[in-house]
Amino acid sequence: MRIAVDAMGGDYGPKVTVEGAARAAADFGIEVLLVGQREKIETVLNQLPTNLSQNYKIKIVDAPEAIGMGEGLFSFYRKRRSSLQVGAQLVKEGRADALVSMGNTAAVVYISQKIFGPLYGIDKPALALLVPTLQGSTLLIDVGASVNCRPHHLVQFAFMGKIFMESVMGIDNPRIALMSIGEEEVKGNDITREAFERLAKLPLNFIGNVEGRDIYSGKAEVIVSDGFTGNVALKVSEGVVETLLSLAKKEVTKNFLAKIGLFLMKKHLKKIYRQIDYSEYGGAHLLGIKGTCVVGHGRSNCQAVRNAIRMAVETVRNKVQEKIQAELLRMEGIIYDLKL
């Protein structure tokens, strides 16, 4: 298996992507194509321990341009030879099995969509993120790919989420819920209310609306939302955790006994933090396109890059894209009706 890694992406660029990719190559026995500015990649590679850097499975593919984290979508047209676009092209041409990027999410989504094209039956792609819950994990779909959604887009997300959880996580007939602001059918905005009506009629294990607090409760295995709401929800979670940590630090340093308390709990608090830390679980799957793509958090460290690559490997091994396409074809009639 061969994974193309956008070496220039992310807040830290090659400094973390190269080491993360090298570790993934060593740990999972796969090939990695580091796509980006050759010199910068080589500099980082040469600083790594030889057991990581001298791996014949690591190759560099030159791409002279890089898309910044704040750039708009027109960078796609201005920068034809960006690491992102060259990487996507490698996958398109069958020279790599999947693309992994920590870069500008909007750009990754746009370029992947343009180069791979949509799956038959899917109008908008969705970023699917597995979040750990008290009971296991829940797939939140979409967390930022498609920010303007109509009800039938949410229905398509539900189908993709279902197939993902079945094929990757081995969960049979996962419970699917709609992110809303109250459990009753009447709660929500115009879009979610119409989506609710449609979801209830389909051959899905649809359990109805859930609220923001249920992302982490494990009530459903798939929570469907438009990309705007999903992204806000995700970032609120990060903000709460960050705020709690700084409050705890501020509060605890005031008191000697509390400091001892914190010291005794440290190992356990770290374990909890890891359980909820976004960067630990790697990234989100971009579903609904003809190609495997994993989008990592901009702030990813080496470990997160390695984990994102592992996610791509698993998706390819489990033939997730193919399964989604097959299921969509099987559902063709139903999905066609839904658009009306």
Add this chain to the structure above:
Amino acid sequence: MRIAVDAMGGDYGPKVTVEGAARAAADFGIEVLLVGQREKIETVLNQLPTNLSQNYKIKIVDAPEAIGMGEGLFSFYRKRRSSLQVGAQLVKEGRADALVSMGNTAAVVYISQKIFGPLYGIDKPALALLVPTLQGSTLLIDVGASVNCRPHHLVQFAFMGKIFMESVMGIDNPRIALMSIGEEEVKGNDITREAFERLAKLPLNFIGNVEGRDIYSGKAEVIVSDGFTGNVALKVSEGVVETLLSLAKKEVTKNFLAKIGLFLMKKHLKKIYRQIDYSEYGGAHLLGIKGTCVVGHGRSNCQAVRNAIRMAVETVRNKVQEKIQAELLRMEGIIYDLKL
């Protein structure tokens, strides 16, 4: 001052609303009108210590019906004599200065809107919630009153938020931000992008987009959002805190030293929890209507009911509604243009 309290509202009904209201009457020297089923209210009142219950400032106003937490908006027409409607009518007729309810948010919003009517220049009401941040507090507007918003509604929310922070919190020219999924102007959905453009042209201290994580960072004093997104954001926060607490309990009970650690930190953790606990800060202000209304969390305890009443008292004392209306009239030309 006289506050009408919907005694039947909330998950626990009179059991907590009556005691909360009695405490508020004692603590703030105000009159409270307990609106609801007389017998049920009297039963709870008689169980309270006499220094609370024998206060001549507590009066009962009979309202035979109650609107359940899951009821739809038609309850407004079916239940003309609900505690909520009778309470709102008391305010409308000038027999009370403000309404406080822990009830079904959708019903409180709908009934207040119907009975009080909108402020001149405001098309949709908004629930404004003060959340504590690392630097002070931020007003999140709207957290659930208006779930289908057009760009000009968001602009109206910005104005109301600004006036609220100036008149109640004494913050001069508060920084106003738009909740979105990235800081750049191009980030967001169609609605927020158009709202961004309009906000940037107005005489407001508009600092641009913020992300979900910034609710608690203190980057802005007012964060504007449609009611759907704002409500999801709020409930995600609650969910994260609840999840962290149960993870911590589970993790810590496994280990003796960690237990001692937790014991030593307990007082401090409680302090942090209070700082972020929704029920502590009482409730949200319903802005944009001709009357003062505070909506508390359904799960409010006595303390939260008391705090919600205090919020109503402060709003009336600071003449917030009048100030919002005056400012809207001053801005009339601008606001009219915005609707075009």
